[in-house]
Amino acid sequence: MAEKVSTSYFLKRPRDLVEISRVGVIGAGAMGSGIAQICAEVGWKVTMYDAFQESLKKGDESIRDFWKKGVERGKTTIENVESWSENISLTSEISIASRGMDLIIEAVPEKIELKKSVFREIEVFAPEGALLATNTSGLSISEIASVTETPERVIGMHFFNPVPLMPLLEIIRHENVSEEAVSLAKKAGESLGKTAIVVNDFPGFATSRLGVVLGNEAIRMLAEGVASASDIDTAMRLGYRHPMGPLELSDLVGLDVRRDILNSLADAFQDESYRPHQMLESLVASGDLGKKTGKGIYDWTSGDKVER
Numbered sequence: 001m002a003e004k005v006s007t008s009y010f011l012k013r014p015r016d017l018v019e020i021s022r023v024g025v026i027g028a029g030a031m032g033s034g035i036a037q038i039c040a041e042v043g044w045k046v047t048m049y050d051a052f053q054e055s056l057k058k059g060d061e062s063i064r065d066f067w068k069k070g071v072e073r074g075k076t077t078i079e080n081v082e083s084w085s086e087n088i089s090l091t092s093e094i095s096i097a098s099r100g101m102d103l104i105i106e107a108v109p110e111k112i113e114l115k116k117s118v119f120r121e122i123e124v125f126a127p128e129g130a131l132l133a134t135n136t137s138g139l140s141i142s143e144i145a146s147v148t149e150t151p152e153r154v155i156g157m158h159f160f161n162p163v164p165l166m167p168l169l170e171i172i173r174h175e176n177v178s179e180e181a182v183s184l185a186k187k188a189g190e191s192l193g194k195t196a197i198v199v200n201d202f203p204g205f206a207t208s209r210l211g212v213v214l215g216n217e218a219i220r221m222l223a224e225g226v227a228s229a230s231d232i233d234t235a236m237r238l239g240y241r242h243p244m245g246p247l248e249l250s251d252l253v254g255l256d257v258r259r260d261i262l263n264s265l266a267d268a269f270q271d272e273s274y275r276p277h278q279m280l281e282s283l284v285a286s287g288d289l290g291k292k293t294g295k296g297i298y299d300w301t302s303g304d305k306v307e308r
């Protein structure tokens, strides 16, 4: 549960590191920047790449902001923040985030063709021994690995938002992955203070499949008028002890992200019951993607969650 996560943060994180010391992170969105942050905190040298300068800047700011708040909350010190800062560099050249790295973690948007093109590119620059990981929430790891010459070192390493506070790492193995890659991914997760589970390469893995179905059903219930958004969320928070309701969580993760996962599940299982509800489609179409755009299921523009 959330309170357990938070108390262990910074305090009990293991410090004995695996062989990995240089990490490239591809994509500086919420996930990429969170991953870069935790790598920097355990002393790894991280190079964060994004094709867009604006995203790179935003990702970097969100890391600094988290650390600043951490100092204010007495969770860490200015000295720690200074030393972590030195571990992060930014680049808009994918080759720079790939050359000389021990581990490269891709965290670009959930579009299979985009992910495949990233893997084709990073493989050209990555050292032979580097582990190549994708943070996809539910796309086929096997399909992503298939575009490389070395699928045995391609693996799923699925982190959760907000990355610094969430204790799970979902490792996804596929038919051609090597045991060394699985064990290195597990060790990397442990070094980052995460609890790793290993799952097989099924669409949506063990987490997203359940998570998005819950969110989609909550949206259907909202559209049907079962209850208000905040009452549906309260139902799951207090009735089921979820740290966050499914609707506010959808806004946190991003409605576009959730919509894309639902569509990929519907396609992969050939089951229309996974398709995003019309209300979710409409919100995405109107650019209301959740917290990141100010509006989603809720209105977040005031800084607080307001029913729409």
Ligand code: CAA
Pocket (backbone or CB within 6 Å): 001, 002, 003, 005, 006, 007, 009, 065, 066, 067, 068, 069, 070, 071, 073, 075, 136, 137, 159, 160, 161, 162, 165, 166, 208, 211, 243, 244, 249, 253, 257
């Ligand atoms: N620096 C250091 N510590 C910080 C911090 C900071 N900047 N910000 C927060 N913390 C610490 C707090 O101090 C607090 O610790 P203590 O309990 O020791 O005081 C703890 O983190 C929690 O912070 P808050 O009290 O501010 O927030 P909260 O208790 O409301 O928890 C949450 C926030 C962890 C996000 C919680 O609401 C939660 O677990 N929500 C569910 C999130 C979730 O389900 N994520 C998965 C999404 S799906 C996904 O990501 C998959 C995908 O592929 C899309």
